Amino acid sequence: MKIGEISKATGIPVETIRYYEKIGLVPEPAREASGYRNYRQSHLQRLLFIRRCRNLDMAQDEIRELIRLADQPDADCSEVDALLARHLSHVRERLRELASLESTLEQLQQACSEGRTVSECGILGGLTSEPSANTPAGNSSHIPGTHGTR
Structure with missing residues (x-):
């Protein structure tokens, strides 16, 4: 082929x-x-x-590990289970981060009221100001934590 x-x-x-x-x-x-x-x-x-x-949103390293494990068909599957448990934990963390992102976007959207000019736009103002004190340090990406390998 x-x-x-x-x-x-x-x-x-x-x-x-x-x-x-x-x-x-x-x-x-x-x-x-x-x-x-x-x-x-x-x-x-x-x-x-x-x-x-x-x-399933698995990283290349996770896939590589699964392939390595699959090449040992008689081995105990506990390592496969552990890998999946780690991945599930990562997915759950991302879901929490996405919920936080959703909340932030909703707050930005509520900052806009009709009849205003772009220069008065609460959304653009919110995007140009510093993050609030309750934003965790290091979580400045669009979806925090999604670009690293875990």
Whole structure:
């Protein structure tokens, strides 16, 4: 199977498949005499596994660890369970952060009243002022804590 075919079968863009190969999440396929990559069923299964993990918002390191664990089929699954527990904890933290973000956005939206000019806009004023004292330090990103790996 060529890269375009496996891309279509998995719904993963060609560039992403090449990236997964480059970082070692997917083994590099054999090449035909013409130089084209020749993907096998095992590549398709691995890419579908990765896509499902990404749909669960798992980080590359988490996926890499799951792949490592999957390659030990007779091992105790407690490490898999622990990884999922850590990920679930991360998701719950993000949900709390998103709830806080929602509250902040609602407060900003309430700062605007009809009939005012842009220069009087409470939303723009709120976005240009310093964060309130109850905003945790270090939580200045749009969704705090989502860009690190956990």
